Amino acid sequence: MLNTKLEFAKKVVRQAGGFIRQHLSDDLEISEKTHFDDLVTNLDREVQEQILTQILSTFPKDHVLAEENDVRHDIKDGNVWVLDPIDGTTNFIVQRDNFAVMLAYYESGIGKIGVILDVMSDNLYWGDGTSAYKNEAQIHLTVKPLRQSLIGVNTYMYRTNAGGLLDLSHESLGVRAIGSAGIEYVNILEGKIWGYFSNLSPWDYAAGAVLIAPFGYITQQIDGRPLAFEGRQMMMSVPSNQLDKIKAYIK
Template identity: 55%
Template sequence: MKESTSVIKKLEQAKQWVQEAGQFLRENLAEPLEITEKTRYDDLVTNYDKAVQKRIISKILQAYPKDFILAEEDEKKVEFSEQISQLWVLDPIDGTTNFIVQKDDFAIMLAYFENGVGKFGIILDVMNEKLYWSNDHAAFCNEKQLHENVAPLHQSLLAVNAYMYRTNTGGLLDLSHHTLGVRSCGSAGISYTKLLDGKIIGYFSHLQVWDYAAGMIISEKLGFVTKALDGENPHFNGREMVYTVPKRLLGLIQEKMQGSEN
């Protein structure tokens, strides 16, 4: 299947917009933050989440005024739909708590869909200046093509949402006993970069579509699949427990999540 010229052009533009936004964040990291609580004391947004969102949205709409945008910090969000012929999904700062507290381990994520089909994803590990992205046929980190690199489950690590892990939601704790252990870094975007780098074999968390859209699209190029906890495809609306694992280990992983013994 050949990628259309217009999608290739969008991808190149989108990579540049994300890179520029990352540079803006790195240059302003020493400035004081305005921090606002959203739903609860540990659900935070800063003036920089909003500034990055504004910058990227304005670039998209300037170039493609008819496209739709689903962005984390929008008060009124469009709903993800297969009816929308051109839809951008944006997380301006993924891992906002890390951004505030650690000044590290946060990402900018942008994904692009046509009629519900993911065309490309972009994840920028801002502090390490690593841009992960996919086109129609492959995944890349900066200009280097990434390749499938799947170790056996028992020689691998998982990235997990701490709550799901400790409460064994979906059998995640059971599954973890069949691996070398779990890691938790507080950012979906950074977790997906570790998956793409082959550092972890699976990522399990409680996510909104802007948290997993880019990671899902890019990781598909390396043989990963993203599922909701019930084994179905994610529904892309509202917060949902999802996981991304190698397609060829999906059966084994689902078996271990059902608590079958060693």
């Protein structure tokens, strides 16, 4: 059954990516959510509806937790799909690049499936928590020490030293800011960044956490508590065997 769901997840995410690329030259309907820099488009909502409809018609007993339209289900209650139809909406609007479709599947709060599509490169990253693949190739990842690495950051947390992130950054080769959690997780899987620190909602980290777990990564609140899978939380995805070292900076 899990394999059926994994193939389903890969299929609907790839379809969504194709749909978005087909509509790349359309005039977008852009709306502000909370502030002029917090945007949503008609495509975010259409892609969510398409995937949500397919989930509920294929697996009618399952539930959905998704970014748009207040689709919220408790992650611990049964089989829950976690969906971000377009992650990095500002990049999508401004750059038509550096955005992702993300879909995860959890059973009673345990991550079972993670899928991220880098839409413009059309590379699909997928896994079940024990291994991960880029398209058809299994991913192998050797994590380097922080001092030989770059880290992905939320720029507000970086500049205000939230959780000690600025202090930690001085122990690295530098910080990078891309504007899409999905692409940051892709960059972890590609070995381009060592870890990722941000202030995120469940649909931003649900798929990524499953995808990077096989390589010894832990995804948790920056203070070490588990993620709540509701609301926004300051979080990090880091190599668990380097947690002790970064505790001098990250609190």
